[in-house]
Amino acid sequence: MKKQAVHDFEKRQATRVWPEFSPGDTVVVSYRIAEGETERVQTFKGTVIGRQGEGMGRTFTVRKMTQGVGVERTYPLQSPLIADIKIEKRGMVRRAKLYYLRHRAGRSTRITERLSRHGVELESGEAQPAAASADPAAP
Amino acid sequence: MIRLIGKKLGMTSLFDAQGRYIPVTLIEIGPCPIVQVKTKERDGYRAVQIAWKGTKTKKDMSKPLSGHISKAGLEAVTLLREFRLDEHQEDIEPGKVFTVADLNELRTVDVSGTSKGRGFTGGMKRHHFRGGPASHGTEKRHRTNGSLMSGPRLTHIFKGKRMSGHMGNARATILNLAIAQIDKERNLLAVKGGIPGSAGCLVEVRQS
Numbered sequence: 001m002k003k004q005a006v007h008d009f010e011k012r013q014a015t016r017v018w019p020e021f022s023p024g025d026t027v028v029v030s031y032r033i034a035e036g037e038t039e040r041v042q043t044f045k046g047t048v049i050g051r052q053g054e055g056m057g058r059t060f061t062v063r064k065m066t067q068g069v070g071v072e073r074t075y076p077l078q079s080p081l082i083a084d085i086k087i088e089k090r091g092m093v094r095r096a097k098l099y100y101l102r103h104r105a106g107r108s109t110r111i112t113e114r115l116s117r118h119g120v121e122l123e124s125g126e127a128q129p130a131a132a133s134a135d136p137a138a139p
Numbered sequence: 140m141i142r143l144i145g146k147k148l149g150m151t152s153l154f155d156a157q158g159r160y161i162p163v164t165l166i167e168i169g170p171c172p173i174v175q176v177k178t179k180e181r182d183g184y185r186a187v188q189i190a191w192k193g194t195k196t197k198k199d200m201s202k203p204l205s206g207h208i209s210k211a212g213l214e215a216v217t218l219l220r221e222f223r224l225d226e227h228q229e230d231i232e233p234g235k236v237f238t239v240a241d242l243n244e245l246r247t248v249d250v251s252g253t254s255k256g257r258g259f260t261g262g263m264k265r266h267h268f269r270g271g272p273a274s275h276g277t278e279k280r281h282r283t284n285g286s287l288m289s290g291p292r293l294t295h296i297f298k299g300k301r302m303s304g305h306m307g308n309a310r311a312t313i314l315n316l317a318i319a320q321i322d323k324e325r326n327l328l329a330v331k332g333g334i335p336g337s338a339g340c341l342v343e344v345r346q347s
Contacts, residue, residue: 003148005149005165006165009327009329013153055151055152056153056154057160076160078154079154080154080156080158081158
């Protein structure tokens with residue numbers, strides 16, 4: 001079990017606050033990439049297929065298809081290199097890890113869009129109230 | 140030479156400005172009041188004795204210890220530690236209290252503590268022996284030491300021959316741990332990497 005003091009420390013360190021999102025959602029992640037002296041922002045749009053870990057080590061995996069090839073990127077949620085996370089679409093899924101998408105292609109990878117949760121209408125890209133949070137461990 | 144007493148709280152991680160993920164150990168440091176300053180004239184050597192207050196109360200103190208620490212105005216201590224002063228080092232005032240702020244200008248520290256006890260362990264865990272083959276007809280010799288000696292020397296086993304035995308629960312020191320963060324308000328120190336012992340253990344933190 002993690003000590004309370006360590007837990008509190010992580011809470012103070014976790015300064016990145018993003019809109020609440022969960023597996024099945026379509027997100028656009030802007031990630032800062034250093035190229036020599038300069039820096040550019042790379043965007044990656046895809047479906048969130050899972051979230052792993054807790055505290056500072058929390059990560060999420062985004063999957064997309066590029067020219068028929070599946071590409072997955074795993075980002076640390078608390079990384080200072082993430083410039084922005086935008087939610088494009090909320091997905092209706094019934095499991096926490098959408099690894100089944102790896103065996104599928106084309107139309108069968110579609111995820112039904114979720115327009116509300118617990119009777120509360122969802123608006124893409126906005127932080128949800130804590131009561132509607134699907135993930136209490138998320139910062 | 141600065142030396143402090145701290146409590147290992149556990150491990151977590153941080154991101155640095157370049158976005159690198161750094162594993163850190165959190166240590167609660169002091170404040171460590173000075174109990175006694177030993178002088179060359181009186182004690183034959185120069186040293187400073189510091190205390191970790193901890194959870195012990197006055198009831199836990201023996202009378203001699205109680206008398207010793209009362210000179211510094213303390214009621215109860217959990218751990219006392221002493222560190223020597225170099226010849227050229229200035230005297231330290233008896234009333235000073237060491238805190239994590241004293242580590243402020245340092246880049247690295249050494250941390251000593253008692254390692255986790257492993258009990259009676261075999262040669263594979265204790266000395267990284269390779270053990271025996273897993274198959275090819277091997278029976279009951281999968282994790283053994285193997286031969287202790289062979290050839291014309293075969294009279295007795297040399298002292299210090301690496302065998303199975305007790306491992307851990309011994310003083311261990313990790314040198315040159317980079318300081319990742321200092322929180323003066325909460326008396327917290329974060330060093331990069333692991334330190335000996337389990338969470339809750341008392342450790343010594345020294346200038347390296």
